[in-house]
Amino acid sequence: MRAPGGSLAVGSPQQVIDKLLAEHALFGHQRTLLQLSVGSMPHADLMRAIELFGTEVAPVVRREVAKRTTAPGA
Numbered sequence: 001m002r003a004p005g006g007s008l009a010v011g012s013p014q015q016v017i018d019k020l021l022a023e024h025a026l027f028g029h030q031r032t033l034l035q036l037s038v039g040s041m042p043h044a045d046l047m048r049a050i051e052l053f054g055t056e057v058a059p060v061v062r063r064e065v066a067k068r069t070t071a072p073g074a
Contacts, residue, residue, distance in 0.1 A: 009034060013056040020061050024068070032061075 001008045009016045020032060034053070036046055 013052050016053070016057050017060050017064075020057070021064055024061075024065055030065075 002010050004019060009019050036049060
């Protein structure tokens with residue numbers, strides 16, 4: 001499920017970006033719901049994952065999706 005075509009968004013920020021953008025190309029969705037496992041990983045790691053998503057993943061995904069949806073013929 002961690003493979004590029006799998007359902008889990010795990011790995012480096014770039015791997016998560018690639019997966020979310022690939023899913024957007026397939027489905028054209030405007031929202032993604034993510035769930036982080038609370039309790040199975042140390043709190044500091046959980047907070048770091050949230051920080052990376054907010055600072056590195058989400059801005060890139062938003063920018064790329066905006067490009068796709070505002071491009072001529074999109």
